[in-house]
Amino acid sequence: MTATRPPHANEHTRRSGLGRVLIAVYAVLALAALGRSFFQIATKFHDAPVAYALSAVAALIYVVATIALIAPGRTWMRVAWVTISIELAGVLIVGFLSIFLPVLFPHDTVWSVFGRGYLFLPLVMPILGLLWLRRSRSPLAVAGETR
Amino acid sequence: MIEWLTLLQILVAVVGGAIAVMLGLIGRRPSDLTMAFTGVVALLLIVQLGVAIASPIMGNEPSGSLLEFYIYLISAILIPFGAGFWALLDRSRWSTIILGVACLAVAVMLFRMSQIWFIQGA
Numbered sequence A: 001m002t003a004t005r006p007p008h009a010n011e012h013t014r015r016s017g018l019g020r021v022l023i024a025v026y027a028v029l030a031l032a033a034l035g036r037s038f039f040q041i042a043t044k045f046h047d048a049p050v051a052y053a054l055s056a057v058a059a060l061i062y063v064v065a066t067i068a069l070i071a072p073g074r075t076w077m078r079v080a081w082v083t084i085s086i087e088l089a090g091v092l093i094v095g096f097l098s099i100f101l102p103v104l105f106p107h108d109t110v111w112s113v114f115g116r117g118y119l120f121l122p123l124v125m126p127i128l129g130l131l132w133l134r135r136s137r138s139p140l141a142v143a144g145e146t147r
Numbered sequence B: 001m002i003e004w005l006t007l008l009q010i011l012v013a014v015v016g017g018a019i020a021v022m023l024g025l026i027g028r029r030p031s032d033l034t035m036a037f038t039g040v041v042a043l044l045l046i047v048q049l050g051v052a053i054a055s056p057i058m059g060n061e062p063s064g065s066l067l068e069f070y071i072y073l074i075s076a077i078l079i080p081f082g083a084g085f086w087a088l089l090d091r092s093r094w095s096t097i098i099l100g101v102a103c104l105a106v107a108v109m110l111f112r113m114s115q116i117w118f119i120q121g122a
Helices: A009-014 A018-047 A049-070 A074-100 A121-136 A139-144 B003-025 B032-058 B066-089 B093-119
Strands: none
Touching (some): A018 B093, A049 A121, A074 A121, B032 B066, B066 B093
């Protein structure tokens, strides 16, 4: 990367430095969620169609978020904001419900008990992701757009 | 799955992963050492694939779901190769951390795989 920042500086910072580690962990999480939900749907979908459909949706959201973090442009930036926000909302809502109303979630999903099955990464990653997205918007880019 | 081989591999992955994360944090670029650890982890996963194919034939059956086991194994194989190529293209300290994260992720997945093979359903 050059010393003088190109016009689309925010696009570069999004994929630079610590952002790359974030993308890598997201990719692994997406892969893990996809694998597990494929297994659940292939072998025991009828046990808990809602929970396993939710797992699949969550997995797809991780995939889209990973792509959105890598892909350049303001639209993808917005996609990243939306998908990562949905992840955070999902893990919080399902996390609380699975603890206080376990009847609703007798089967494991990615988000059950705040993502315990995945080392709590589903809870930690969207928080880091949102912090990173906020930080990677350079002052110039913020001045130029009103979201 | 062979117990001692799996334990050995988890050990290699954890040690290699921890070293790479630390070297990355102090600003080192991907080196022969960190690449070698990732390479050995990847190589041992290929060995695991061979063992997984051969084991049931020799009467070493998994206690849990073989399909679930293979999903983990195939996913795990993708990770060190992905991280390795990343480190070849992007010669920054962050790639070193990513190599470490990849090794640690493989360690977790191996642990899960050993649970499926030895404990689940037993």
